[in-house]
Amino acid sequence: MKKVKFLAYASACMFTAFFSLYSSNSLAITPKKNWADSYSSNGKCYCASTFDHGIGDYKVATPQGQKSVREVCAKIGPGPGKGSNPVYNTVQCGHEPGHDDAITIDGKKVKDEKVCPGRVDKGESGCSLIGPKWDLSVYSSDSDIVSQPAPTNPPFAAPAGYKWQRVDALSDNFNGNTLDSTKWYDYHPGWSGRLPSQFKKGNSFVKDGFLYLRSTSRIDSMSEVSKPYEDVWVDAAAVSSKTKMAQPGWYYETSMRASDTAMSSSFWFRMGKFSEIDVIEHIGHATKGDVDKTKSYLYEANTHIYGTQSGASKANSYKMATRGRDEFHRYGLWWKDANNLWFYHNGKKVFEIKPNTAFTENLHMIFDTETLASQWVGLPTIESLKDNSRNAMLVDWVRTWKLVEGNNEVPQQGQIPGKIEAESFYNQSGIKTEATTDHGKGKNIGYIEDGDSAIYKVNVETSGTYQFKFRVASKTAGGNIVLNSNNSRLTSINVANTGGWQSWKTVTAEAVLAAGLQDINITFSGGKGYLLNLNWFEAELIDNSDGSAFKTHAIPGIIQAEDYDNGGEGIGYRDNSTGNHGGNYRKDDVDIGIASDIGGGYMVGWIAENEWLQYTIGNIASGYYDIHMRVAADGSSGKSLSLELNNKPLGSINFNGTGGWQNWQTAVLENVYIDDQSNQQLRLYVDSSLFNINWIEFRPANEFGEDQCNTTAQCRNIFGSGATDCLNSRSDESICMCGTSQCK
Numbered sequence: 001m002k003k004v005k006f007l008a009y010a011s012a013c014m015f016t017a018f019f020s021l022y023s024s025n026s027l028a029i030t031p032k033k034n035w036a037d038s039y040s041s042n043g044k045c046y047c048a049s050t051f052d053h054g055i056g057d058y059k060v061a062t063p064q065g066q067k068s069v070r071e072v073c074a075k076i077g078p079g080p081g082k083g084s085n086p087v088y089n090t091v092q093c094g095h096e097p098g099h100d101d102a103i104t105i106d107g108k109k110v111k112d113e114k115v116c117p118g119r120v121d122k123g124e125s126g127c128s129l130i131g132p133k134w135d136l137s138v139y140s141s142d143s144d145i146v147s148q149p150a151p152t153n154p155p156f157a158a159p160a161g162y163k164w165q166r167v168d169a170l171s172d173n174f175n176g177n178t179l180d181s182t183k184w185y186d187y188h189p190g191w192s193g194r195l196p197s198q199f200k201k202g203n204s205f206v207k208d209g210f211l212y213l214r215s216t217s218r219i220d221s222m223s224e225v226s227k228p229y230e231d232v233w234v235d236a237a238a239v240s241s242k243t244k245m246a247q248p249g250w251y252y253e254t255s256m257r258a259s260d261t262a263m264s265s266s267f268w269f270r271m272g273k274f275s276e277i278d279v280i281e282h283i284g285h286a287t288k289g290d291v292d293k294t295k296s297y298l299y300e301a302n303t304h305i306y307g308t309q310s311g312a313s314k315a316n317s318y319k320m321a322t323r324g325r326d327e328f329h330r331y332g333l334w335w336k337d338a339n340n341l342w343f344y345h346n347g348k349k350v351f352e353i354k355p356n357t358a359f360t361e362n363l364h365m366i367f368d369t370e371t372l373a374s375q376w377v378g379l380p381t382i383e384s385l386k387d388n389s390r391n392a393m394l395v396d397w398v399r400t401w402k403l404v405e406g407n408n409e410v411p412q413q414g415q416i417p418g419k420i421e422a423e424s425f426y427n428q429s430g431i432k433t434e435a436t437t438d439h440g441k442g443k444n445i446g447y448i449e450d451g452d453s454a455i456y457k458v459n460v461e462t463s464g465t466y467q468f469k470f471r472v473a474s475k476t477a478g479g480n481i482v483l484n485s486n487n488s489r490l491t492s493i494n495v496a497n498t499g500g501w502q503s504w505k506t507v508t509a510e511a512v513l514a515a516g517l518q519d520i521n522i523t524f525s526g527g528k529g530y531l532l533n534l535n536w537f538e539a540e541l542i543d544n545s546d547g548s549a550f551k552t553h554a555i556p557g558i559i560q561a562e563d564y565d566n567g568g569e570g571i572g573y574r575d576n577s578t579g580n581h582g583g584n585y586r587k588d589d590v591d592i593g594i595a596s597d598i599g600g601g602y603m604v605g606w607i608a609e610n611e612w613l614q615y616t617i618g619n620i621a622s623g624y625y626d627i628h629m630r631v632a633a634d635g636s637s638g639k640s641l642s643l644e645l646n647n648k649p650l651g652s653i654n655f656n657g658t659g660g661w662q663n664w665q666t667a668v669l670e671n672v673y674i675d676d677q678s679n680q681q682l683r684l685y686v687d688s689s690l691f692n693i694n695w696i697e698f699r700p701a702n703e704f705g706e707d708q709c710n711t712t713a714q715c716r717n718i719f720g721s722g723a724t725d726c727l728n729s730r731s732d733e734s735i736c737m738c739g740t741s742q743c744k
Helices: 012-022 052-057 069-076 120-126 712-719
Strands: 038-041 044-047 059-062 065-068 103-105 108-110 162-166 197-199 204-207 210-214 234-236 238-241 251-257 264-270 275-283 298-305 314-319 329-337 340-345 348-353 364-370 392-405 414-416 418-421 427-429 432-435 443-446 453-460 464-474 479-485 488-495 500-513 516-525 533-543 552-555 557-560 592-594 602-607 612-620 623-633 638-645 648-656 660-674 680-688 691-700 725-727 735-738
Touching: 044 069, 069 432, 197 364, 197 712, 210 238, 210 364, 234 364, 251 264, 251 275, 251 364, 264 392, 275 329, 298 329, 298 340, 298 348, 314 340, 314 348, 364 392, 464 479, 464 488, 479 500, 488 500, 500 533, 552 557, 623 638, 623 648, 648 660, 660 691, 712 725, 712 735
Parallel strands: 197 234, 414 453, 552 612
Antiparallel strands: 038 044, 059 065, 103 108, 162 392, 204 210, 210 392, 238 364, 251 329, 251 392, 264 275, 264 364, 275 298, 298 314, 329 340, 340 348, 414 418, 418 533, 427 453, 432 443, 443 533, 453 516, 464 500, 464 533, 479 488, 479 516, 557 691, 592 602, 602 691, 612 680, 623 660, 623 691, 638 648, 638 680, 725 735
8 A cells, every 4th residue: 555644734725714804903813822732843743732622532534543632642742842943723733623712802702723823922923824734644554653562472473382481681661761771781882883973872861761872963064074984973872782692583573763864773683703683774864865765765684794703794675665764663583593584574574584604692682873884875964963853763662582382372561569561461452552741751551431451461479468559640530440360359449530631640559469470450440431541550569478589580680689589587688677767669677778870779778787688599591700789888988798609609799888878889799600500599698888789780701892992082982081991902802991890
């Protein structure tokens, strides 16, 4: 089907007739700024409606059928902000009906849009200035990716005897406004970038539920560089997984939108010894000749061989119906085996690549932007790099699944204890998703009526009594949330009017859960019409007395300090005082507070000498590890703790006070060998106090070391002023040094 750009136009003739009727020398029209529900920016019309007069439920014709004004506004979004941008009415930018009670002229109530259909912020002189309309091509006929949750499974069934299991270390919704530092580096740890660009820390960040990878210019004019293709004048962006665990047999998929620049927007795998898989390398807006006319529609993938192996690169491509910069596209890779790579677009297989050598090694997952193939596609313009509406590659989510033995089942959407986003259901009846203005942004489920439901597959790690928190909003009389597990009713809670569909409050209820994988079914009941919106729900264990693992951890991986074993004093921990001084997360004697570290979350604090914490390790990959611990302490005096695994000493971590209880630093115990026995108990013994712990990470030793830098200046661009040297510069093993240690 040929795609046609769909614009919502209103009748200029009708507007002109009404304007002529009321604009005369004897009648002054002074439109008010609060008439404006839409505004123009960069030639597009955005929506900032308050949904008064019942406008939110008015239907608009789109390529995907009738949508309410509320849905359209959620889809188009509020844009980059009003500021000094031209302001219009919603009729001017969409299909909203006029307000019968908006203004009185000569004793008669008149619809305000008919009085002033144009620039409402300029008074009578602006009423005839007709601007752009809502661009409803975002509702393309074959793709509505952004408004849908991430998939719960790959787009094809698992082979007989197997099922798909999500790999959380390589999966993320990028919700909120902070990159998860337990999973990702906000830079490329093994490469400084492709000339004339260079990766810059700070250009990769999470905002409003998306991962941004922004490319910016260091200069204002090309006259400032003598060699535009060789001198560094573009700051690019990169994000890399902390774990090197991507491997054959797994399926990977992301939803992303390319930047509107001549930079690549890329999703790829590398940092092994010989193999590279570029799932998508997309040039957002080529500047050379007519290249953009074809390049902007191409889904291009590549494989490269280097280092310890040899062989020619291989590539393949697919022409998409829309440009990569116009909307979010889903790009997928099934690394079927070492010799077969299958590529997917929006859930459909589009091509294959058979690399010229077997791709057998584990790799890191990477997102980045580069000045890629500039000689063929052109350099990015300074103007595009300085325009924040064009210069960022956006990632909505990424998912990874592996095959495990068992029957095909619905994968779990969450863990309890923990928080579950309402839109991450695997099945639902009657509900829809929309953008939310609540803390962390992202999406909520809404348009909920009596009898609607949402089902979540969750793993309850420990049986016991839980406190459930529901984040809700309602503009009506509200309704009831009924919580069920495997069709057994657990509890219910009433939700009252909160003052608006985006006026959020948290309500609580207690319920008893058994341990194990189960369906959490949330059903809604109430009167007629829409009842409430739900953003997320969270379950916290408040009563448990057994000695089992609170969470089962893995090496390599990150252990959150607050996820120590169950069992209480002398079993899961030893604490010198009674009660939880921080009052957070768990109901025992360990002191848990809120961490203001990158990534937020909880911390174990008030840690004193002779205390200890225990953690159950379920899966271990044998090898040498660097043990990283995130710590903070007031003052500068020395601190120390020891680690044991199944009563075998691993060593001690020593560090000085960091100058504040929330001044977080990473202390490291290097090159520790750990064997692969499973179900072991890790203990942290406190040798000197006082300090706080956020997390412990077991990271494979000597993981990075390839071509990280050419100069010390490049290291400082990546790691800041703490970088002191580029060791082995201009070699394949160059690394950035911060004093006597590699920069992290």
